[in-house]
Each structure stands twice: as structure tokens, then as C-alpha cells.
Amino acid sequence: MRISEFCGLTLKDIDLENRIINIDHQLQRVGIKIHIETTKTNAGTRKIPMTEEVYRCQTSLPMSAATPAAAIWQDQV
Template sequence: LIILLGTGLRISEFCGLTDRDIDFENRTINVDHQLQYFGKKSYRIETPKTDNGIRKIPMSDRVLEALQRVLQNRKSNDFTVDGYTGFLFLTRSGTPKICTSYDAMFRRLVEKYNKSHEESLPAITTPHTLRHTFCTKMANAGMNPKALQYLMGHANITMTLNYYAHATFDSAQAEFFRLAA
């Protein structure tokens, strides 16, 4: 969750991450492919959704630490998909985790949370929800929209601003008073 929430990666990009994509020295994640699954153990590596999807994502301290833990705890594996090996997120049987694995995990987490909390989470909370949350958080913190577009891998700034960067009353009020001062 920390990695998804701290990077804004698409879940297919996240599933496709390999140890070669992580540059701890420069604190970047290289995104130039995504993992797709077509059933019956049929995996395929594809290019990102758009040309702008090929990018480098900076790592915060929390993301860096989370990735270090993943690599420390991961069992060695030589599972190969279209020449890519060293996948970071594996099932117990050693195959790469896929998008639907995370969708199911999120469903279970939301159900468990909602049973024990008065204020419930939306029933449809997915890994993509964390992508929206990342974008909204960065936009509300004042990130340059073009920089945010780059991080999200969007070809069009309209996608970033209209569909991902959600304004709230609090953010609008804070911006209003910042400019009115």
C-alpha cells in the first residue's frame, strides 16, 4: 500500500516491477513496462498505456524503505516473462502477482475494515483508488500540474486535472486565503 500510495503507479506497472527497475542510489523507479495476465498462466509484458507512461518516479523515504523491505523478504526467483525476471511481488507459488490479486485483497481489506469501523470505506476501493489519492494529494500540496502529469504518465494534462486531481473544500479554502493574503 505504501508503494502504491507513494508513487501513483498503475497496478499493472506495479505488478511488473522488477529488481532492475529500482535504483536506490538515485532514488528512482524506472517505469517502462507493465505486466498483463491473460489467464491460464499466460503472462505478457507490454509497454505502458501511453508513451508518456515511460518515466522515472522519484522515491520518498517511505517508498524507499518499503521497497528495501520487499527485496529483503522476497524469495529468490527466476520466473521469466518475455525476458523480464526478478519480479518484486510474488505469489506463494513464485509467480508474479497480478492485478486481480490486488483487487481481491482490497475487497477483503475493505470488508474487514467496514465490519469494525463506524465510518465505512466505499465498497469499491481498488488499487486504482490509491492512484487517484496520490494525484489528489500531490495536487492539493501545490505540485506543478505538468510535473504531476509526468509522474502520472498521462499523455494529456486534462486527464490529470479533470479525472485524477480532486479538489476539496479545504484545499479550495486554503488556496483562496493564500492568494487573498
């Protein structure tokens, strides 16, 4: 997974039930602005299996689909 794809992940991209990570967009910086864009090529759009270690890490996080990640991060600072 490319760093831009990793940085662009959202909770909806993580399928814990099937242990799949959906890659169909990426975070891109253009100057000082940050954009979410589609992957650079069609081959970049893919579903990758989640390893057991990633699954354990993901299920230990105090997040839910109803809680924005930014709100959780701000609580930790």
C-alpha cells in the first residue's frame, strides 16, 4: 500500500467482518491544499486482505463509524 493510499483511508474502507481493506482513493497534497483523489491507475484500485496483526490492531482502537477519527485524535492530544 502506498503512503498516500494509507493516509487516505477512512473507516468505510475497512471491512473488519471480511478482513478486507478497500483501496480506491488516496490523499494528495497540491501546494498547501490536501485533496482526496482516485488512485493513479485502475490497477491501483483494489481490495487487499487484512493480516491478523492489522486486524488485532484495528479492533483494539477506540473508534466506531459514528465517531469521527479527528474527534478521537483531538481527545488524545
